[in-house]
Every structure is written in C-alpha cells, then in structure tokens.
Amino acid sequence: MTTVRPVDVDLLxxxxxxxxxxxxxxxxxxxxxxxALWTDDGVYWIPANGDDIDPTSQMSILFDNRSRIALRVRQxxxxxxxxxxxxxxxxxxxxxxxxxxxxxxxxxxxxVVVGANFVIYESRQRGxxxxxxxxxxxxxxxxxxxxxxxxxxMLVDNDRxxxxxxxxx
Amino acid sequence: xxxxxxxxxxxxxxxxxxxxSLYTDPAVYAAELERIWYRTWVYVGHESEIPEPNDYVxxxxxxxxxxxxRDREGxxxxxxxxCSHRANLVCDAxxxxxxxxxxxxxxxxxxxxxxxxGYPFSSGYGGRELKGELGLARVPRIESYQGFxxxxxxxxxxxxxxxxxxxxxxxxxLVRLSPEGRIQLTAGWLQHKVKAxxxxxxxNETDGYHPQFVHASIFAVADSGIGELYGEKSTAVxxxxxxxxxxxxxxxxxxxxxxxxxxxxxxxxRLPDYVxxxxxxxxxxxxQILIEGSPHVMIFPNxxxxxxxxxxxxxxxxxETVQHVTAIQFAGAPDxxxxxxxxTIGSVGPAGFLLADDSxxxxxxxxxxxxxxxxxxxxxxxxxxxxxxxxxxxxxxxxDEVPMRAMWAHYKSLMEDGR
Numbered sequence: 001m002t003t004v005r006p007v008d009v010d011l012l013x014x015x016x017x018x019x020x021x022x023x024x025x026x027x028x029x030x031x032x033x034x035x036a037l038w039t040d041d042g043v044y045w046i047p048a049n050g051d052d053i054d055p056t057s058q059m060s061i062l063f064d065n066r067s068r069i070a071l072r073v074r075q076x077x078x079x080x081x082x083x084x085x086x087x088x089x090x091x092x093x094x095x096x097x098x099x100x101x102x103x104x105x106x107x108x109x110x111x112v113v114v115g116a117n118f119v120i121y122e123s124r125q126r127g128x129x130x131x132x133x134x135x136x137x138x139x140x141x142x143x144x145x146x147x148x149x150x151x152x153x154m155l156v157d158n159d160r161x162x163x164x165x166x167x168x169x
Numbered sequence: 170x171x172x173x174x175x176x177x178x179x180x181x182x183x184x185x186x187x188x189x190s191l192y193t194d195p196a197v198y199a200a201e202l203e204r205i206w207y208r209t210w211v212y213v214g215h216e217s218e219i220p221e222p223n224d225y226v227x228x229x230x231x232x233x234x235x236x237x238x239r240d241r242e243g244x245x246x247x248x249x250x251x252c253s254h255r256a257n258l259v260c261d262a263x264x265x266x267x268x269x270x271x272x273x274x275x276x277x278x279x280x281x282x283x284x285x286x287g288y289p290f291s292s293g294y295g296g297r298e299l300k301g302e303l304g305l306a307r308v309p310r311i312e313s314y315q316g317f318x319x320x321x322x323x324x325x326x327x328x329x330x331x332x333x334x335x336x337x338x339x340x341x342x343l344v345r346l347s348p349e350g351r352i353q354l355t356a357g358w359l360q361h362k363v364k365a366x367x368x369x370x371x372x373n374e375t376d377g378y379h380p381q382f383v384h385a386s387i388f389a390v391a392d393s394g395i396g397e398l399y400g401e402k403s404t405a406v407x408x409x410x411x412x413x414x415x416x417x418x419x420x421x422x423x424x425x426x427x428x429x430x431x432x433x434x435x436x437x438x439r440l441p442d443y444v445x446x447x448x449x450x451x452x453x454x455x456x457q458i459l460i461e462g463s464p465h466v467m468i469f470p471n472x473x474x475x476x477x478x479x480x481x482x483x484x485x486x487x488x489e490t491v492q493h494v495t496a497i498q499f500a501g502a503p504d505x506x507x508x509x510x511x512x513t514i515g516s517v518g519p520a521g522f523l524l525a526d527d528s529x530x531x532x533x534x535x536x537x538x539x540x541x542x543x544x545x546x547x548x549x550x551x552x553x554x555x556x557x558x559x560x561x562x563x564x565x566x567x568x569d570e571v572p573m574r575a576m577w578a579h580y581k582s583l584m585e586d587g588r
Contacts, residue, residue, distance in 0.1 A: 046520065048357065048359055048518075049263075049357050049358075053357070055514075056507065056510070057356065057510070058356055058357040058510075059356050059357040059358065059359050059494075059495055059496060059510070059513070059514060059518070060514050061359060061514075061518055061519055061520050062514070062518075062520045063511070063514050063515075064515075068515060071390060071391060071522075072522070074390035075386045075387055075390050075391075075522060078385075078386035078389060078390055079386075080382075080385035080386040080389070080526075081386040081387075081526065082383065082386075082526045082529040082530065083525035083526050083528070083529045125532075125533075125536070126364060126532055127364075159263070160360065161360035161361065161362035161491045162359075162360065162361065162362060162519045163361075163362050163363070163364075163519065164361070164363070164519050164520075164525050164528045164529060164532075165519035165520045165525070166520070166525045166529070169520075
C-alpha cells in the first residue's frame with residue numbers, strides 16, 4: 001500500500017511557470033532578465049564526471065558564484081563572445097517537474113527544491129546539438145516573487161567529450 | 170604502400186606557408202598517425218593519477234585507448250585496451266584499483282602488467298599453454314619526466330630526454346612552483362570535443378597574436394591585463410625550443426613588473442601560506458620563482474602546459490579532436506590550489522570564458538580551410554625580426570609566428586623521415 005501524498009497544485013503551477021520563464025529567457029538570450037531571476041547568493045553549477053562530485057576539489061564544466069554569473073552575462077552581452085556571436089538558436093523542453101523539498105509558507109524551512117528533466121535543441125553553424133539532463137533548482141520567495149538561489153545542471157553525458165557549450169543551459 | 174611516402178611534403182610545407190590540405194586530407198591524417206602518433210614520444214598521463222599500487226586510469230595515444238597501470242611493485246605500464254583473444258575491451262572504468270582485468274566476453278584475465286593470467290576451460294587448447302604468448306599488447310617504450318609519463322610505439326629512437334630537449338627545463342620551471350617540487354593532476358578532466366584538425370589547436374596554443382582578438386570579450390568585462398602580455402609593446406617573446414616544442418615566454422613582462430604572483434593575477438598577501446612555504450623551501454630564490462611564474466609551453470605533439478592548466482590533445486579523425494584539460498595542483502600548496510581550480514573551471518572547457526571562444530575559432534578555421542582558394546595559410550609574421558637568444562634558440566616578438574614555423578619544420582622532418 002502506498003499513501004497518496006497531497007500535491008499543492010497551485011504551488012506546483014507557480015513553480016512550473018517560473019521554470020518555464022527561466023527556460024524561455026535562456027533560450028532567447030534575454031540575458032538581463034535571466035540574471036534578474038537570481039538571488040544575491042545564487043550558485044550556478046554544471047558538474048562533470050558524475051552528478052555528485054565535490055566542486056571545490058574536482059573540475060566542473062561550470063561553477064559560478066553570483067559574481068561569476070554576472071561576469072558570464074556581461075561576456076555574453078559583449079559582441080566578441082565568439083562562442084555566442086551569432087547566438088545559438090535554442091529551444092528547450094522541461095518535464096517531470098517534481099517538488100522535492102521545502103515549504104514556501106515556512107521560510108524557516110529553507111528553499112524549495114525542485115527537479116525537472118530537460119532536452120535542449122541547439123542549432124548553430126557547427127550543426128544541431130541535443131543536450132539532455134536533469135536540473136535541480138533551489139527557489140526562494142523574495143518580496144513575493146520567485147527567485148533562483150541554485151541551479152545544478154546534470155547533463156546525461158557529463159563524463160564524455162562535449163562540444164562547446166556557450167549558451168545558458 | 171604507406172601514405173606517408175606518397176604525400177609530397179615539400180610541396181605542402183614551405184618555410185613561410187603551409188597548404189590547407191594538411192588539415193583536411195584523410196591521407197595526411199593517416200600518415201600522421203603512422204609517423205607521429207604511433208612513433209614519437211606522446212604524453213599519456215601523470216604518475217599522480219595512479220599513486221597507489223594497482224591503480225589504473227584509462228588514457229589514450231591519439232585514437233588508441235591505453236590503460237596506464239601501476240603494478241604491485243610500483244612499476245608503471247601502458248597497456249592497449251584490447252583482449253588478445255577476440256579483441257574485446259578489457260577495461261571500462263575510467264579509473265580504479267585492480268590487480269587484474271577480466272575480459273567480459275570469455276573471461277580471459279590479465280595482470281596489470283599485461284601478462285595473461287588465465288582463461289576458462291583451458292583443456293580446449295589441447296594442453297598448449299597460452300600464457301606466455303598472449304598477454305595484452307603494450308606500448309613498447311615508456312619513460313617519465315617529473316611525473317609526466319610518455320609512451321612511444323616505436324621500439325627504438327630518441328630517448329625521452331632527447332625528445333624533450335630544452336622543453337624539459339620548462340617542466341622544471343613548472344614543478345618548482347610547488348614547495349615540494351612536484352605537481353599533482355588529481356582534479357579530474359574535462360573533455361572538450363571540437364570539429365577541427367588537431368594542428369589547429371596545436372598552433373593556437375602558442376599563437377601570441379590571437380588573444381587580444383579571440384579573448385576580447387572576457388578581457389574587457391573582467392578588466393584583465395592578460396591582453397597586454399600579447400600586445401605590440403609586450404616584451405614577452407615567442408620561442409622555438411627545438412623538436413617542435415614552442416613557448417610564449419612571458420617572463421620578461423613579469424620581471425619588468427617585479428611582483429610575486431602577478432602571473433596568477435594575484436598578490437603575495439592573498440596567498441600567505443603558499444608564499445611562506447615557498448620561502449621556506451627555496452630561500453632567497455623563492456622571490457624570483459614567484460615573480461617569473463609558470464611556463465606557457467606546447468610540447469609536441471600533445472602536451473600543453475598553460476601556466477595553471479594542463480591540456481592534452483587527442484586527435485580522433487582528420488577533423489575531430491578532443492582537448493582534455495585539468496587544473497594543475499601543486500604539492501604542498503592547498504590555498505593556491507583552491508584558487509587555481511576555480512580559475513581553471515572559469516576559463517577552460519566547453520563553457521569556459523576563454524576556451525569556448527578558442528574552440529569556436531578552431532571550428533571556424535576548419536570550415537574555412539575547406540574553401541578552395543587561396544589554398545595556403547600564411548606563416549610570415551615576424552620573419553624579418555626573428556633572432557637567436559643567449560641559448561641559441563630562435564625567438565620572436567610576443568605576437569610572432571616563430572612557434573608555428575618551428576612546429577611545421579619539425580613536423581616536416583618527421584613526415585619525411587626514412588624517405
């Protein structure tokens with residue numbers, strides 16, 4: 001026998017809408033809007049060689065604290081960021097959205113943790129690349145709006161040779 | 170007949186220009202495998218990646234998968250990952266600890282020295298003992314220098330010391346930045362795949378002309394001073410170290426600035442533990458070591474030491490290359506190593522502030538070189554001002570193409586060898 005766990009449908013839909021917004025801003029290169037979704041202590045992480053490595057002792061594909069997120073956005077907005085000039089054409093699908101932990105009504109309980117699978121189609125002169133994996137987000141209500149305090153992107157092929165990943169995944 | 174003997178290398182490689190087909194012709198690539206990758210010394214891995222008895226790690230020599238093992242006695246071996254029975258792969262895990270490898274197909278088992286230990290149902294071979302003759306194939310020659318392990322598929326030829334020549338001094342300069350005199354490559358590797366010929370990467374590694382243009386965006390937004398090191402007024406030099414090895418020697422700039430750790434973009438007061446350990450280890454010499462910093466040297470054909478990172482080039486096809494990269498970790502320097510890792514993660518790999526732009530250039534070059542005209546790539550830069558340094562090495566200004574000409578001259582000698 002399993003117990004049916006109640007789902008806060010309203011919360012789930014709110015969070016899905018936030019994730020879809022984040023995905024669309026990234027796809028469309030709306031860099032300022034994307035950066036504004038981050039909290040002041042945000043951490044953006046793409047591990048390599050597995051999903052559970054220690055980023056303070058092992059190489060990651062990307063491991064940005066908040067100031068490095070800002071640097072990355074400034075570089076993307078510069079016309080000599082050749083890896084994204086011209087920008088990749090991108091569209092991504094999110095699915096399997098799960099509320100994993102946390103309660104927004106209880107701010108003492110910490111951030112809401114959400115998981116979602118993704119598939120991204122990237123088209124540029126090199127060809128079309130399919131990126132797939134699962135992201136784990138830490139979300140927080142700041143002044144009544146959802147903000148991202150953490151995004152960990154676990155690519156299914158993060159232990160293999162990867163082509164250039166110049167866009168916001 | 171070998172493809173190397175059918176290509177007219179002197180018609181493709183001239184002192185100041187090279188033909189575009191060298192980057193696109195599958196026959197040229199096949200000849201390179203024969204004459205370079207399966208003959209000369211090629212960097213494989215670092216001893217620190219297999220520190221304990223029975224450790225192993227999967228590596229490569231070009232497209233060949235190689236298992237680098239350390240046996241029970243501590244001896245290092247380079248074994249080819251191919252069962253001697255039916256050619257199955259005997260090792261899957263990227264690294265681990267095991268005294269033996271068992272082929273999953275029919276259970277043949279090999280020691281980490283390569284020796285065949287046993288095979289099931291042995292009566293099926295009519296009482297003939299196969300153990301002595303059917304071990305794993307080995308890379309016949311293996312030597313290491315300062316922990317860097319090199320392999321050569323040739324039974325004879327120059328020693329590793331002869332191959333490295335003056336480049337050995339650059340490795341010495343690197344390990345001296347550790348208070349214990351050794352580096353460790355223990356931070357794991359990123360694998361960055363590009364649709365480009367391996368020589369596009371090789372030439373770019375010590376091309377001092379590109380940074381201000383290719384890396385203009387990150388230099389601008391990070392307010393970096395690296396660009397000036399490769400400017401027209403820079404006192405840095407490009408150098409032909411012999412043997413196809415080349416470097417951008419930034420020491421003249423760092424000596425002029427005279428600040429310890431400027432090469433790492435920081436100051437001594439930010440890394441007090443490291444500086445204290447260096448002074449304890451090297452005394453008065455520490456100051457100069459910390460001012461001059463780490464080398465920027467391309468060791469032909471595949472080991473690039475880029476100040477704080479190690480890159481390893483692995484060609485997979487005429488137009489496909491994987492660049493492996495990790496952060497250098499200096500033994501006895503934990504505070505330096507933490508910063509070095511984070512700076513490396515920011516700079517390199519598929520999403521790196523620097524390497525994502527370099528890799529875009531390699532791929533644009535590869536697409537461009539397939540265009541029919543003007544056929545040649547030009548290597549003339551700095552020809553009129555190249556000169557010999559005190560050690561008799563050819564040098565040029567920071568942005569000159571001395572390294573490319575040096576690489577191609579050595580390449581030509583290898584490809585024409587035995588003609």
